[in-house]
Amino acid sequence: MIAAEHSALREAGRSNAGIAAALLVGVALALLPRAIAAEDAVTLSVTIKNHKFDPAELHAPPNTPIDIKIKNAGDIVMEFESSELHFEKIVPVGREGVVHVRPQQPGRYNFFDDFHHETQGYLIVP
Amino acid sequence: MLAALLIVFREVFEAGLIVGIVMAVTAGVPARTLWVMGGVVAGVLGAGVVALFTGALSELFNGSGQEIFNASILAFAVVMLTWHNVWMARHGREMAAELHAAGEAVVEGSKSLAALGAVVAIAVLREGSEVVLFLYGVAAAQGGASFAMVVGGFVGLFLGALVCLATYLGLVSIPQRYLFGVTSALIALLAAGMAAQAIAFLEQANILTALDQTVWDTSWLISDSSFLGRGLHTLIGYVGQPTAMQLVVYAATLAVMIVLMKLFGAPPPERPRIAAAE
Numbered sequence: 001m002i003a004a005e006h007s008a009l010r011e012a013g014r015s016n017a018g019i020a021a022a023l024l025v026g027v028a029l030a031l032l033p034r035a036i037a038a039e040d041a042v043t044l045s046v047t048i049k050n051h052k053f054d055p056a057e058l059h060a061p062p063n064t065p066i067d068i069k070i071k072n073a074g075d076i077v078m079e080f081e082s083s084e085l086h087f088e089k090i091v092p093v094g095r096e097g098v099v100h101v102r103p104q105q106p107g108r109y110n111f112f113d114d115f116h117h118e119t120q121g122y123l124i125v126p
Numbered sequence: 127m128l129a130a131l132l133i134v135f136r137e138v139f140e141a142g143l144i145v146g147i148v149m150a151v152t153a154g155v156p157a158r159t160l161w162v163m164g165g166v167v168a169g170v171l172g173a174g175v176v177a178l179f180t181g182a183l184s185e186l187f188n189g190s191g192q193e194i195f196n197a198s199i200l201a202f203a204v205v206m207l208t209w210h211n212v213w214m215a216r217h218g219r220e221m222a223a224e225l226h227a228a229g230e231a232v233v234e235g236s237k238s239l240a241a242l243g244a245v246v247a248i249a250v251l252r253e254g255s256e257v258v259l260f261l262y263g264v265a266a267a268q269g270g271a272s273f274a275m276v277v278g279g280f281v282g283l284f285l286g287a288l289v290c291l292a293t294y295l296g297l298v299s300i301p302q303r304y305l306f307g308v309t310s311a312l313i314a315l316l317a318a319g320m321a322a323q324a325i326a327f328l329e330q331a332n333i334l335t336a337l338d339q340t341v342w343d344t345s346w347l348i349s350d351s352s353f354l355g356r357g358l359h360t361l362i363g364y365v366g367q368p369t370a371m372q373l374v375v376y377a378a379t380l381a382v383m384i385v386l387m388k389l390f391g392a393p394p395p396e397r398p399r400i401a402a403a404e
Contacts, residue, residue, distance in 0.1 A: 067332070077180075077263035079256070083350035083366060087330045089192060090259060092181040093266075098189050100332035102339070102369075114351075115133065115260050 041065040041100075046121065048080075048091075048113065049073040053121035062125050066101040078119070082111035085123060130278030131285075133260045137253035138286020139353075140360045141169070144249040146293025147316065148242045151210075151309045153298050158239055165243035169250025176251060177258035193331035196252070200324035203248045206241040207317035208383050211310055213238045215391035312361070314383050319363020321379040322372040329369060337370035 044058045044066060051074065060066045070080045072091040080097065081088040087099040104125045113119035145162065152158035176183070176195075183191045217238075261279060265271045300308055328334040345366025348355045358364035363376060 065332075065335070076267040077259045083345060086326055086365075086367070086369070089330070090180055090184070090256070092184070092259070093263070095181050095184060096189075097184055097192075099330050102329070102335065115263070116129070 041067050043067045043069060044123075045069040045071070047071045047073050048078055048119065051113070051116055051119045053111075053119060056121045058121070058123045060104070060123060060125055062106050063103045065103050066123075067098050068101060068123075069096060069098050071096045077115065079114035080111065081114040082109065082123075084109045085111060087111075088114065128278065130261060130264065130275045131282040134257050134279045134282025135285045136282075136353075136356065137257045138283055139289045140356060141249045141253040142286045142290030143293055143357065143360050144316065145246055146290040147297065147309065147312050148246050149290075149294040150297030150305070151214075151313065152239060152242060153305075155239065157236065161236075161239040161243040162246055165246030166250050168243075168247040170254055172247060172251035173254030173258050176255040177262065180255070180259060187331075190331035190333065193327040194333075197324040197327040197331075199248050199252070200320045200327070203245050204317045204321045204324070204379060206244050206248075207313050207320070208379075208386065210238050210241045210245075211313050211317075211383055212386045212390050213241075214306070214310060215387035310387075314380055315362040316360075317383060318376045318379040319359070319361070322363045322365070322368065322376040323359075325369070325372045325375050326365070329371070334371060337374060339370055340367045341370050341373055343367045 042060055042064055044060060046058060046068060047054045048070065058068065068087075070089070070091055072078050072093055072095055075093060077090065077092050079088060079090050080099065085099075085101045085104070087101065089097050089099050091097045101123075104123070106125050109123040109125070111121050111123065145166065148162055148165075149158075152162065180192070183195055185191060187194050257279075261271075261275065264275055268275075297305070297309065297312075325334065329338055343366060348358065348364065348366065350356070350359065350364075350366050355364060355366070365372070368376075
């Protein structure tokens with residue numbers, strides 16, 4: 001009985017093995033080590049209004065994880081994005097969001113509103 | 127008008143590349159138009175729903191709702207693409223060679239079509255929700271949809287659709303005997319790129335911090351925000367500054383797909399026995 005079930009399972013497993021194995025990819029993605037929340041992250045805040053970041057320049061210490069809080073105080077949806085700092089997040093009118101930025105080397109990093117490229121800002125790491 | 131045109135074109139262009147590939151992959155399969163169109167329609171409807179709930183979505187999971195949502199649907203698309211490629215490795219050659227019983231092939235084939243239809247829906251949903259949010263935002267800010275915005279949107283949609291058509295025509299012009307290999311490779315790279323993109327969302331949400339250092343920087347050569355960069359991002363997951371974890375997952379996705387295709391793939395058809403039987 002158990003053997004029969006096993007063999008049936010194996011049969012089912014065989015025909016569905018493709019799906020099952022493919023699902024593993026997704027599961028592996030989902031279960032990747034959930035890292036301990038980075039200690040000592042600095043939190044910076046920036047507001048967007050009238051297509052301008054306020055402040056337009058953010059400052060953060062080097063080699064420290066950074067959380068950037070973004071508030072959309074304008075009258076139009078924005079996409080807070082940076083290729084150099086690896087984030088993209090849609091922030092509807094009146095909403096707030098936070099993006100996590102990994103520790104950075106000294107430098108000047110650009111971020112922008114992907115819906116309105118005239119809106120530019122910088123993160124400066126001394 | 128120009129802003130609406132550019133944004134709509136940009137997003138339709140990205141979704142159009144994927145739709146074009148799927149159309150080429152399924153060329154000659156009965157009822158594929160239905161599945162692809164179904165995927166587009168489902169994606170457009172989904173885009174509207176996602177756009178409507180973006181505010182609420184972003185507040186889920188301590189403000190990481192958007193990232194987790196994006197990472198999840200990308201992971202789902204990766205599974206669908208993998209499943210499709212594995213299925214094709216098993217049945218594709220038989221179907222191409224018309225050795226398979228037609229009826230069975232259609233029934234089995236529709237499962238694979240459903241997987242690709244889901245991929246189309248996800249691509250359209252992701253890009254479309256940005257279009258909806260942007261156009262709605264512009265309309266709301268100026269107190270109604272302007273004529274210029276509508277014209278810009280339609281021109282952008284039309285140009286984006288041309289990219290989809292060009293992708294499709296370019297691919298189907300490849301000789302039949304190479305097409306299978308080319309489309310399998312494209313699907314594999316598409317899946318690996320999506321997996322790496324899912325990782326980027328998890329990193330941004332601070333769910334994943336392991337191996338998060340940048341490995342190389344080619345953004346001076348191809349910027350992520352250029353059209354070439356965006357196109358390559360959609361097709362092969364190009365990013366100018368990938369993290370180590372993105373590269374690991376990219377390679378792992380490709381490796382898993384190749385292993386599965388080998389494991390479940392049909393034995394090579396070039397056997398003297400078969401040749402003799404014919």
